[in-house]
Amino acid sequence: MSALRATSPLPPPATPQPNRLTLGGLALGGDLQAVLWLAALPMLAASVLPWVMLRPNRLAPGHYLHLPAPTVMLGLLLALALPLAGRFWPRAVAVIAALALALGTVWLGQATTSAVADSGAVARASASSGWWLWLLGSGVALYGAGLIAGQLRQAQWLRWLWLALLLLVLAGGELGYWPGLRHWSVVQEFSVHQGRVAQELGQHIRLVLSGLGLAVLISAPLAVWASRSNQVSSVVMSVAGGIQTIPSLALLGLLIAPLAALSSHFPALREAGISGIGTAPALCAMTLYALLPIVRNGLVALRGVPSGVMDAARGMGMTDNQRFWRVQLPLALPVWLSGVRQAAVMLVGVASVAQLIGAGGLGYFIFSGMQSGAADLILLGVIPAAALAIVLDMLLRALETLTGRPLGLLGRGR
Amino acid sequence: MIELQHLEKRYTNPQTGSEFYAVKDLTLTFPSGEITALLGPSGCGKTTTLRMINRLIEPTGGSVLIDGQTIYSQRPEELRRRIGYVIQQIGLFPHLTVAQNIATVPDLLGQPKAQTKVRVLELLDMVGLEPERFANKRPQELSGGQQQRVGVARALAADPPVLLMDEPFGALDPLARDMVQDAFLDIQRRLKKTIVLVTHDIDEALRMGDHIALMQSGELAQFGTPDDLVRRPTSDFVRQFLGEDAALRQLAGVKVKALMQPSDAQRSAGLPHVPADLNARSALSIMLREGTEALAVVGEDGQVLGVITWRALERDSV
Numbered sequence A: 001m002s003a004l005r006a007t008s009p010l011p012p013p014a015t016p017q018p019n020r021l022t023l024g025g026l027a028l029g030g031d032l033q034a035v036l037w038l039a040a041l042p043m044l045a046a047s048v049l050p051w052v053m054l055r056p057n058r059l060a061p062g063h064y065l066h067l068p069a070p071t072v073m074l075g076l077l078l079a080l081a082l083p084l085a086g087r088f089w090p091r092a093v094a095v096i097a098a099l100a101l102a103l104g105t106v107w108l109g110q111a112t113t114s115a116v117a118d119s120g121a122v123a124r125a126s127a128s129s130g131w132w133l134w135l136l137g138s139g140v141a142l143y144g145a146g147l148i149a150g151q152l153r154q155a156q157w158l159r160w161l162w163l164a165l166l167l168l169v170l171a172g173g174e175l176g177y178w179p180g181l182r183h184w185s186v187v188q189e190f191s192v193h194q195g196r197v198a199q200e201l202g203q204h205i206r207l208v209l210s211g212l213g214l215a216v217l218i219s220a221p222l223a224v225w226a227s228r229s230n231q232v233s234s235v236v237m238s239v240a241g242g243i244q245t246i247p248s249l250a251l252l253g254l255l256i257a258p259l260a261a262l263s264s265h266f267p268a269l270r271e272a273g274i275s276g277i278g279t280a281p282a283l284c285a286m287t288l289y290a291l292l293p294i295v296r297n298g299l300v301a302l303r304g305v306p307s308g309v310m311d312a313a314r315g316m317g318m319t320d321n322q323r324f325w326r327v328q329l330p331l332a333l334p335v336w337l338s339g340v341r342q343a344a345v346m347l348v349g350v351a352s353v354a355q356l357i358g359a360g361g362l363g364y365f366i367f368s369g370m371q372s373g374a375a376d377l378i379l380l381g382v383i384p385a386a387a388l389a390i391v392l393d394m395l396l397r398a399l400e401t402l403t404g405r406p407l408g409l410l411g412r413g414r
Numbered sequence B: 001m002i003e004l005q006h007l008e009k010r011y012t013n014p015q016t017g018s019e020f021y022a023v024k025d026l027t028l029t030f031p032s033g034e035i036t037a038l039l040g041p042s043g044c045g046k047t048t049t050l051r052m053i054n055r056l057i058e059p060t061g062g063s064v065l066i067d068g069q070t071i072y073s074q075r076p077e078e079l080r081r082r083i084g085y086v087i088q089q090i091g092l093f094p095h096l097t098v099a100q101n102i103a104t105v106p107d108l109l110g111q112p113k114a115q116t117k118v119r120v121l122e123l124l125d126m127v128g129l130e131p132e133r134f135a136n137k138r139p140q141e142l143s144g145g146q147q148q149r150v151g152v153a154r155a156l157a158a159d160p161p162v163l164l165m166d167e168p169f170g171a172l173d174p175l176a177r178d179m180v181q182d183a184f185l186d187i188q189r190r191l192k193k194t195i196v197l198v199t200h201d202i203d204e205a206l207r208m209g210d211h212i213a214l215m216q217s218g219e220l221a222q223f224g225t226p227d228d229l230v231r232r233p234t235s236d237f238v239r240q241f242l243g244e245d246a247a248l249r250q251l252a253g254v255k256v257k258a259l260m261q262p263s264d265a266q267r268s269a270g271l272p273h274v275p276a277d278l279n280a281r282s283a284l285s286i287m288l289r290e291g292t293e294a295l296a297v298v299g300e301d302g303q304v305l306g307v308i309t310w311r312a313l314e315r316d317s318v
C-alpha cells in the first residue's frame, strides 16, 4: 500500500496569478485595471476638450464649441467611475461603459443641435477631438468589460447591453425625445448622399463576396493538392506569400497592363466587360490577396487531422474520396473557415482601394473626401466599411462555431 | 486461415540509396478461429507484415491468401471492409458519435440502417459499455479504455472473419489494459475470429496468444504455442528475447481455476486457500512461501472448488 502511495505523486496544479487585486472575493488582474485606466484617461481629456466644430458653411473655417459645464462634470465622473468600479465592483464596468457610449451619443446630438440652431441653415457642425476621444475611451472600456465578463462568468446579456442602449438612444433621438444626430455633419452628408452610399456599399459587398468566392474556389483544390505533397505545398505557399507582399495599389497597377492586352486581343473578353480598369482587375487583385490566408489555413487544417484517424479510415475500407469527404474535410473545416474569415475582413480593406481603378465601392467616398478635404465624406466611406467587416467577421465566426461544435471546439478561443 | 507465402517488403534507404528488407521471405500460417500474437522487438517488421494482409502496404514479393483465396483479386477497399482493423492510436472519428463510429463499415457496405442500429447496440453491450449511456457520446468524452472498447466494437461491426490488431492495448495504463484484455478474450471465446495481434509485450503475447510468431529483423524466428516458445526455444535469440523468467511470465497469464482439479473436502482439508481467479504465478509463490505442493481453490462464497498442485503448474497446458 505504501509502495503504491509512493509512486509518482502528481505535482500540485499550477495557479499562475500575477499581480492580482483581491477584494471581497472578487479578483481582478492588474492588467485589467490598466485597461480601465486606458479607457478613463481619454474620457477625462475628452470631457474638457471641444466636442463640436461649427462652420458657417461646408468649406468655411470654423470655431470650436465645448460641452456645457454640468455635462463636463458628468463626463469626468463617468470616466473616474470606471477604474473605481474595476477596483470595488467589477460587475458594474459593463454598465458604465455602455452608459458612456450612449450618453456620449446624446451629448453629441445636443451639442450639434444647439450649435446649428444658433447659426444659418447651411452651417455644418462636425464632431471634434472631444467626441472622438470619448468614443475611443468608451470602446476601450467596452473591451475591458468583455475581458471582465470572461473572468467572472458574467451573464451573456450584459455583453450586449451597450448595443441595446445605443439603439435606444438613437431611436429616442429619431422620435424626438431628445436631440438626435440629424444635425451632425456626417449624418447631414449622409442624407445628401444616401442613394450613393447604398449603391457603393452594394458594390463593395459585391466586390468582397465575389473576390472571396473566387478565392475559395481556387484555394480549396490548391490546399487539398498541397496537403498531399511537400513539393506542391512549398511552391504554393511561397507564391501566395509573395503576392501578399505586393502593396495593393501596386498590384492593381500591375494588373492593368496584362488585362488591357487580353481584352484587346480577345473581343469576346471585351464584350464580357473585362478590361484594364474597372471591376476585372479589382476582382483579380482581391482574389490573389485572399489566396494566402485560405490556402495556408486549409493546408494546416487538412494536415492537422490526426494520422491515426486517417489510417483507421483507410484500414476500414474507405476509398480516398470517401475518406476525404467523410473524415478529413469535416475535421479540417473549422480551422479552414477561420482562414476564410481572415481573408474576408482583409478584402473589405482592399476593396476600398478599388475605386482608384474605377471599380467603385466605398473607396469612392474616402478618395473624394480626401480630394476635397472633407472629413465627413471620408467617414461616409469608413463607417459602413468598418461595419461590414464586423458583420462578416461575426457571421463567419458563427459558421466556425457551428462546424466546430461536434468536435468539442466550442468556446475554445482561436 | 491466413497464409503468408514468401512475403517480402523491401525499402530503399533515402540517405544511402541501398535497399533493405523490412520483411524478408516470411512464410507463415495464422490458424482459423485463434489468436496469433505477432511478437518481436521494435522495428522487426510486425506492423509492415500486418498491413500487407489488408493491403495498406503492397509487398515487393510473395503473396497472402485468406482461406485459400488470393487477396489481390479484389479492390483493396473491398478487402478491407471484410477485415477488422484495430490500431494503437484507436483512430475514432472525433466528429461522429460512438454509434456512428461503430456503424462505419456496415454503412460502407450499404447494409440496412435499421439492422445496423440494432447491431451497434448489441456490440456496445458486448464490449461492456452500456448502450443507452454511450451510443450518443463523442469519442473525446470517453476514457482511453472505453475508447479502445469502441475501437474493437467498430472493427467487429460487419462481423468480419478476420481481425488485425496493431498493439491495440499499448496506449492503455496497466489496469485498463488488463480489463480490456480480459473483456476481449471473453468476446473471442464466443466469436472465434481469426486474429493477428501485433505486440512487443511478451506478457501480452503469452497471455492472449493461442500461437506466437516471433520475428527478428524481418524474418520468422519461431512459430509455436506459448509453451513451445517458453520451453522449447529453437534459438538463442528466442530464449534471450523471452528472458530467463519466461516460465513465470507464462504462469502470470493463467488463472488457477483453469489448472485446478476438482476435489472433495477431504483432499483439500488443511491446505491454504486461494481465490479462483488468482493467477498461477502468485499461486506458485504462495506454495513456495507456505512450503506446500498443493492449494485449495475457493470460490467467492468461500466454498472449495478444487485443488491446484505443483505438478499441474509444471505441466501447464502441455
Ligand SMILES: Nc1ncnc2c1ncn2[C@@H]1O[C@H](COP(=O)(O)OP(=O)(O)OP(=O)(O)O)[C@@H](O)[C@H]1O
Binding pocket: B011, B012, B021, B022, B040, B041, B042, B043, B044, B045, B046, B047, B048, B049, B200
Ligand atoms: N515507409 C517506409 N519507408 C522506409 N522504411 C520503412 C517504412 N516503413 C517501415 N520502415 C522500416 O521497416 C522496418 C520495420 O518497420 P515496422 O513498422 O514494421 O516495425 P515494427 O515491428 O512494427 O516496430 P514497432 O514495434 O516499433 O512498431 C523498420 O526498420 C522501419 O524503419
Ligand SMILES: [Mg+2]
Binding pocket: B046, B047, B048, B166
Ligand atoms: Mg509497429
